[in-house]
Amino acid sequence: MQRNPAMEQASGERRFGLPRLSRKVAPYVFISPAVILFLLFMVYPIIYSFILSFQKQNEEGDLVWSGLANYQRLLGDSKFFQALGNTVLILIVQVPIQLTLAMLLAVWLNSKFLRFRGFFRAVYFLPAITALAAVSVIFRILFQENQGFVNYILSSIGLAKINWFRDPFWNQVLLLMAITWRWTGYNMVIYLSGLQSIPGDLYEAAAVDGATRSQQFFRLTLPLMRPVILFTTIFSTIGTLQIFDESYLLTQGGPNDATLTVGFYLYRTAFRQANFPYASTIAYGLLILIVILSIIQFRLGEKETQ
Amino acid sequence: MLNQPKVKSLGRSTAKRESVNGYVGEQSAGYRISRILMYLFLVVGAVISLFPFYYMFSAATHVSSEVLALPPNLLPSTALFDNINKLIKDVQFDKAFYNSTLIAVIFTITSVMISSLAGYAFAKFRFKGSGLIFGAFLATLMIPAQVTYVPLFKLMTADGNPFGINLLGNYLAVILPGLASPFGIFLMRQGMRNLPDELLEAARIDGSGEFETFWRIVLPVMRPTLAALAVFTFMSQWNSFFWPLVVQVQTIPTAIGALSGSSIIDYGGIMTGTSLSVLPILVVFLFMQREFISGALAGSVKG
Numbered sequence: 001m002q003r004n005p006a007m008e009q010a011s012g013e014r015r016f017g018l019p020r021l022s023r024k025v026a027p028y029v030f031i032s033p034a035v036i037l038f039l040l041f042m043v044y045p046i047i048y049s050f051i052l053s054f055q056k057q058n059e060e061g062d063l064v065w066s067g068l069a070n071y072q073r074l075l076g077d078s079k080f081f082q083a084l085g086n087t088v089l090i091l092i093v094q095v096p097i098q099l100t101l102a103m104l105l106a107v108w109l110n111s112k113f114l115r116f117r118g119f120f121r122a123v124y125f126l127p128a129i130t131a132l133a134a135v136s137v138i139f140r141i142l143f144q145e146n147q148g149f150v151n152y153i154l155s156s157i158g159l160a161k162i163n164w165f166r167d168p169f170w171n172q173v174l175l176l177m178a179i180t181w182r183w184t185g186y187n188m189v190i191y192l193s194g195l196q197s198i199p200g201d202l203y204e205a206a207a208v209d210g211a212t213r214s215q216q217f218f219r220l221t222l223p224l225m226r227p228v229i230l231f232t233t234i235f236s237t238i239g240t241l242q243i244f245d246e247s248y249l250l251t252q253g254g255p256n257d258a259t260l261t262v263g264f265y266l267y268r269t270a271f272r273q274a275n276f277p278y279a280s281t282i283a284y285g286l287l288i289l290i291v292i293l294s295i296i297q298f299r300l301g302e303k304e305t306q
Numbered sequence: 307m308l309n310q311p312k313v314k315s316l317g318r319s320t321a322k323r324e325s326v327n328g329y330v331g332e333q334s335a336g337y338r339i340s341r342i343l344m345y346l347f348l349v350v351g352a353v354i355s356l357f358p359f360y361y362m363f364s365a366a367t368h369v370s371s372e373v374l375a376l377p378p379n380l381l382p383s384t385a386l387f388d389n390i391n392k393l394i395k396d397v398q399f400d401k402a403f404y405n406s407t408l409i410a411v412i413f414t415i416t417s418v419m420i421s422s423l424a425g426y427a428f429a430k431f432r433f434k435g436s437g438l439i440f441g442a443f444l445a446t447l448m449i450p451a452q453v454t455y456v457p458l459f460k461l462m463t464a465d466g467n468p469f470g471i472n473l474l475g476n477y478l479a480v481i482l483p484g485l486a487s488p489f490g491i492f493l494m495r496q497g498m499r500n501l502p503d504e505l506l507e508a509a510r511i512d513g514s515g516e517f518e519t520f521w522r523i524v525l526p527v528m529r530p531t532l533a534a535l536a537v538f539t540f541m542s543q544w545n546s547f548f549w550p551l552v553v554q555v556q557t558i559p560t561a562i563g564a565l566s567g568s569s570i571i572d573y574g575g576i577m578t579g580t581s582l583s584v585l586p587i588l589v590v591f592l593f594m595q596r597e598f599i600s601g602a603l604a605g606s607v608k609g
Contacts, residue, residue: 034420049453131559134362134559134584139358
């Protein structure tokens with residue numbers, strides 16, 4: 001059949017060499033790449049991993065059902081609980097420090113009278129664009145025990161050098177500092193944008209009513225920022241529970257696994273011991289934990305908003 | 307972003323109002339001190355933020371034995387090119403740089419395209435199952451990536467996929483799993499919801515096909531959001547360490563990992579490697595700060 005190219009042009013048909021999409025079909029075509037990839041690389045792994053967590057490898061290397069045995073093992077696994085304890089310690093100590101610091105910086109940077117605001121904002125945000133692998137090795141060299149820069153400064157002001165890598169306590173401190181350095185600016189930028197969306201006349205009204213700056217902060221800023229704080233708390237919690245790069249590269253699990261994280265333990269189980277079923281169980285243990293913590297935080301956040 | 311304020315009554319009394327004048331006088335002296343403290347704190351913080359970068363760049367120009375010399379030498383030296391050559395010889399750093407660049411570019415373009423197409427469908431079309439499918443995408447934002455690692459790794463081995471292809475060490479193994487990003491789809495949908503329907507209707511009346519409307523009209527209008535998503539996607543892929551390590555593709559982060567894990571540590575080389583890892587992102591950041599920050603913020607904006 002002969003076609004008139006001019007007509008085709010005019011009707012916009014096949015201009016891309018594709019059949020013309022009707023309005024009904026178009027959305028399905030548009031979501032299909034995402035949906036196919038999603039089914040293959042997200043839905044399938046989630047389901048398969050769930051199945052794996054109830055299996056074990058027998059002597060011939062075949063996967064057989066083992067019921068709840070993996071989960072029972074997980075509940076009695078002292079290494080897992082050590083890793084979980086280390087991770088939760090970061091959660092309890094580091095996340096509040098980081099978020100408080102981020103809020104303080106954001107409030108200051110939000111002040112109209114501050115000079116070089118753009119400069120400070122960029123500088124504080126900079127660590128957040130750096131690869132965790134890079135951060136980890138930089139910190140490893142800065143905190144090197146005998147000749148590192150930080151210990152040099154400590155000893156030159158008369159303090160004792162610290163065994164950052166051999167003392168479990170200081171090893172944890174080191175990990176906390178590296179994480180704080182990397183993420184504070186990121187949270188600060190989120191808080192800053194939240195603060196900027198609070199209308200200025202609210203503060204003027206408060207000032208007219210005689211509210212001091214700290215009253216303004218605690219009675220006005222904090223309540224209004226609650227949804228943003230809730231978001232950053234949940235985000236930091238989920239991120240912390242999954243920490244891997246820093247534990248693997250900066251402290252390498254630490255002395256006696258003092259900074260072994262759940263993410264690193266999972267990696268060891270899966271890719272060094274090749275125990276895929278048990279690694280899947282650890283992953284689901286982590287998932288359950290994240291869901292529970294998120295629900296708790298969300299409930300707390302909601303309650304306090306009311 | 308913020309729920310509508312439910313402000314509890316603030317300085318509720320008129321009695322307090324009278325004290326305003328006295329308070330202001332008191333403020334100015336304390337105010338000056340608090341301002342000085344604030345600047346001091348901010349400057350110290352800025353130094354802490356920047357110093358590791360400076361140290362890294364400076365160390366990259368020193369030979370390994372000088373990096374940890376006592377007292378520390380913080381001024382740049384001349385060994386940069388020697389360090390680069392050594393990196394190329396020891397860990398094939400040129401190959402790692404090439405891999406990282408190629409993977410990040412292909413990943414970013416493909417992923418942003420997939421996200422915008424899907425985001426457009428979710429934002430501007432009504433179709434059966436749209437709510438359910440979009441909900442499924444969002445739900446996986448909560449699921450830790452760890453859950454998918456083992457099955458994904460198996461998929462990349464010859465025994466684990468139906469085609470019997472071994473993808474370990476192949477670019478595809480790094481690129482494929484993360485392409486359909488729930489975060490990207492969410493971000494694009496949010497942006498595209500604000501597109502006026504009249505614009506799309508006008509294009510249809512002019513005889514533009516659905517894909518053409520998307521390509522010629524929707525994408526150009528969405529350029530700022532696309533840029534933010536692209537910058538964010540590129541950065542995450544460029545910086546990612548875990549997954550390339552697992553599927554055995556040599557990228558800059560895994561090369562750094564290999565260097566710092568070896569028995570004789572080449573400090574100058576490591577710092578050169580990390581500098582080369584940080585530098586491209588730093589340059590993009592200097593020119594596209596706004597996009598970086600809106601990419602970071604995108605996650606926090608809900609509804």
